[in-house]
Amino acid sequence: MATFTPAAAYWTAVLAASGDSARATAVADLLTTGTKLKFYDSGGTLIRTVETAAWTKGALTQNHYPITPGAFTGSQTGTGTPATVVVTASDDTEIFRTTAGVLENVFQIPSAFATGVDLTAGSFTLKYPSSQAAPSGKVWTPGHYLMVTDDYNRLGMLESSRNLVKTNSNWVGYYGHYWWHRCESTEGVYDFSIITDDLDKAAADGKKMWVMLNNRSFHGSARGSFCPAYIVNAGWTYAYTGGGENFAGPKLWVSGCGGAWLNFLDAALDAIAGHSAFQGMTTEENQMSGCWLQAGWTWQAHNEFLLEQSRRGAAKVQNGLWHNNMSWSNEPASDTTEHYRMTDTMVRVHRSGLAPNDLRLSGTGGPPTVTPYGSYCFTRYAGEAYFMAQVEWLTYFLPESPRQIIDYAVDTLGMNFIGWQPVASGYSGQTFSITDVIAEVNRQSGRINDTRPTNATA
Helix, strand or coil, rough: CEEEEECCCHHHHHCCCCHHHHHHHHHHHHCCCHHHEEEEEEEEEEEEEECCCEEHHHHHEECCCECCCCCCCCCCCCCCCEEEEEECCCCCCEEEEEEECCCCCCCEEEEHHHCCCCCCCCEEEEECCCCCCCCCCCCCCCCCEEEEECCCCCEEEHHHCCCCHCCCCCCCEEEEEEEHHHHHCCCCEEHHHHHHHHHHHHCCCCEEEEEEEEEECCCCCCCCCCCCCCHCCCEEEEEHHEEEEEEEEEEEHHHHHHHHHHHEEHHHHHHHHCCEEEEEEEEECCCCCCCHHHHCCCCCHHHHHHHHHHHHHHHCCCCCCCECCCCCCCCCCCCHHHHHHHHHHHCCCCCCEEEECCCCCCCCCCCCCCCHHHHHHHHHHHHHCCCCEEECCHHCCCCHHHHHHHHHHHHCCCCCCCEEECCCCCCCCCCCCHHHHHHHHHHHCCCCCCCCCCCCCC
C-alpha cells in the first residue's frame, strides 16, 4: 500500500466513525470545497497545485471505496511526473499525503494526466481500503432487449409487451423507461417499487433488464408530468417547439436542478443495482432540444453535468453496466474537442458504454456513423467500450428492414445490445412491425456481437 500519513484533521474525522463505509464517508466529508491537491515530483519540487470542489464517495469496488474529487480550479497543468500528493484544506493545513502512481496503489492518477495535461473531474480517485470485498466482474448478457414499459401513461411493465418474448430464448431481456415524477413524489422522497417490481418480473422470466430514468418529454405536456412538481415550481423546466418538435425537459445544467437529478440517480441505483435481473442503466440523450436557446445555458455547464452524471452513475452501478447515450455534441460545430475529451473520460475512467438511441440506416440523423462524432465513437472505442442502441418508433417507418438493421448493427458497428420499441402493425406509411422484428431475431437466433470489451471486466 502506498505511503499514507494522516494528519490530525483526518484522525478526528475518521476515528469517530464506525466501519469502513462510514470512515470513507467521513473522509469524503472532510474533503469539501476549497481542498487543495499539491503534486510533488520525486525530488520534492512542487509541480502542480489545484483546488477541488467537494469529493464524493462511491460504492464498494473490489476492496475499497472510491473517493473522487469534483471540478478542478487553479493551476491544472504542470511538467514532471507526480510522486507525492499532499492534500490540504484551503488554508494549506495538511489533511494527509500519499504517494502518486499510474493506476496503482491507493492514489490513482492515469498516465494521461501525469504531465502537461489539464485534470478533469473523475480523472483520478482516492481508494479508501476496506476489509469488505465487492463481487468481481460485470454482468454481461449481450443480445436483444424489448421495451416493455408503458411510455404513454409513464407506468411500469405492460403484460402485452412482456408476453411477446417472455418465453423466447432469442430475446435475453427487457428494457424500461421510468419517469422522474413517478419515483420522487416530493423532494427527497423516493419510491422505486415501480422499477423493482418489473425487475422481479424479469427475474421470474429468466431475463435481464436495462433501466432508463427519464426526465423529459417529446410530447410536451400531452402525456402529463415528466418532472416532480418542485422542479417545475422552481422554474427549472423549459419547452421547445422548433423544427417541428414538442420537447419539454429540465434545465439540468442549472446546479439546483442537476443536483436534484443526481441525488435521484444515486437513490435509484442504491435501490436497484444489486438486483439479480439488473443488466445496467442507460441515460437519456446527452443533447437536449433547444437547450442552447435558454438563458444561462452553456455547453461547458452542460458537459460538466454530463460528466458528473457519468461518474456518479458508474460509481453506483455495482456489477451492472453504465451506458451513456451520446447522441450529438452540445458544443458549437466548430469546437468538439471538449466533447471528445469528455467521452474519453467516460469510457476510460468511468468504464462506460456508448452509442445513441434510434438506431437507423436512413432518415433524419442517418446511421450513427454519419457524423464525425459518431465515427469517432465507433472507431476509437471498438473492443474497448460496449455499444448499445435502441430502435425507436420512427425507424419503423423508414425503408430499411429488421434484417438490414441487425446486420448493420452487428457486422458494421459491433453492437452488443439492441433495444427494440414494440410498434404494432396498422400505421400509415409503416415499413415493418414488431412481429417482423421478432421473426428476424428468431431467424438469426438472437445474433449479436457478444465479445466482452475491455472496460466490462469479467
